[in-house]
Amino acid sequence: MNPGPRSPALPPDPTLRESATFDRRTIAEIQRAAETGIYDIRGGGAKRKVPHFDDLLFLGASMSRYPLEGYRERCDTDVVLGARNATFPLHLSTPVTVAGMSFGALSGRAKEALGRGASEVNTSTTTGDGGMTPEERGQSKHLVYQYLPSRYGMNPDDLRRADAIEVVLGQGAKPGGGGMLLGQKITERVAGMRTLPMGVDQRSASRHPDWTGPDDLEIKIRELREITDWEKPIYVKIGATRTYYDVKLAAKAGADVIVLDGMQGGTAATQDVFIEHVGIPTLAALPQAVQALQEEGLHRHVQLVVSGGIRNGADLAKCMALGADAVAIGTAALIALGDNAPGLDAEYRALGSAAGFYDDWQAGRDPAGITTQDDELASRLDPVQGGRRLANFIRVMTMEAQVIARACGKAHLHHLEPEDLVALTIEAAAMARVPLAGTSWIPGQGL
């Protein structure tokens, strides 16, 4: 997608007035649609401004709370995922995990880099639509194998090779939608893994082919446990919409871990109208999920992994405080590998975009060599160096969250709590269910 006019530059004549309804971006999109006859497809998550974790602040310790001494007193970050039913739950050193992204959408080297980076900091990475590659399995200490509606590349050997299984119902960028990997990325290897002809547009179904609804899901989860002898944690991933009910149903269906993906979560290729207009923000969904688990008596027994716009240690700490057990990063992980790097600006501009704006992940022409199947472009990414950059980034996120947790007097990131938070806006206060800063008012919960 062309970035177009980002901030309203001054009109040539100060007497000209731009319509708030038909602004230049809107006009340009109408003109583009009229010319091409097709909707805009792009990668990434929602770009519109929505209430987010930046709208929350922590209340550091002072008189009534004791802080922990930075650099001296421990603040632990480990997390165990999937101990509810699995013989072998995941023991991770940081609650920052890497979200599901497919080989096909990403190059094999990018998947390898994600595995290397995650393993270096003893956290998990996740496959995607299209199966498990040897590079990814080989470099991932903890690999979560996604079980998607399309079942591309799904086979029981990989299921047994995985460390956890994630049943995907939806994702934040397109809850209720299937997928489309455009033909230019269906190379011989991708086509072979997905049992498709080369060059076709690969459609992914929006519903699983052999189960419908929560009662069936319970039976499906049981089947996956039986196939893998009850060894692996079973995750259920949902896109954030009717989160309260979805989380209750997933937990009652037997999920060990629930992955909740808000509308800022990225996608490899989806209609812009879908990304921007379906689903709810991560901030709005997380408290609903926690409430649902608490009411079932399953909070902290069924772990909650939150994704969708997680960018730094502050976001991580705020998710922990609101009741998450871990987070997953996708877009931020790609940026850490080198996506949208300033040094590639000229090449992005040649594609009609610019560094900091590039979102044509569906096109397969990524100058950073990440969202591509072109061998020459893919070779630009060094998986060892990329892995190191991702590990650095996850370390920084974790340390940032520790800084905040110690300031709040917490010896573990999981000890952060809603009481540590206030909101800057009424909207964020209502969604996060924490007081508006300087007041004791939580909108929707009376005075």
Place this chain on the structure above:
Amino acid sequence: MAALSEVLVEPPVGVEPTTVDLSTADVRALNGALHAPRVAETSPRWRVLHPDGRHSIAVGLDAEVEVEVDGHVGYYCAGMNKAATVTINGNAGVGVAENMMSGTVRVRGNASQSAAATAHGGLLVVEGSAAARCGISMKGVDIVVGGDVGHMSAFMGQAGRLVVCGDAGDALGDSLYEARIYVQGSVKSLGADCVEKEMRAEHLAELAQLLTAAGMDADPAAFARFGSGRSLYNFHVDNASAY
């Protein structure tokens, strides 16, 4: 999980099958025993009694064993099967042989919806009829149905062959990729981009092979062949009404 010795009703003697009675043993113990290392050498034949509609019977098998189930099974019987031969002397619930990789699964009765969904290989024989979405997203499996199939069968079928000796319901082969479909009876309607194709000699030959493998007595010449029109392989706005 129960030990194997707790699962057995009769210990294996010679070539006699190892018998498991699910009125006393649970499915988890049965599957655990079927997944045991070297099971094909130590217990190549199994007989399961009183399945009584239980789910996930004989799933995830990865050995050349023969399993005979005496009665009706619930969801996902023989799911993700590899190499094993599973025979169900009764009806099968949703998703029998789902995602099968190889081996043979035979249902003596009828199969519920989504039979052999997403299956990559092997042979599923349904001697009765199969309900809706038979062979949905099939990826290489061969399916032979003695009776009819329900609506949306072979939906998004990518590879493999679906043989229907009876009639097919609505929207057969909708959004088909490269799976091939043979129907002897009537087709209520074809799905998007599914078209009837010429039955050439090579198709008659492969159909005869499939019918023989399934033990079906039918004349290949009485079947019609259906496949993808390939007009929806790459999105074009002029086809928008077909989606």
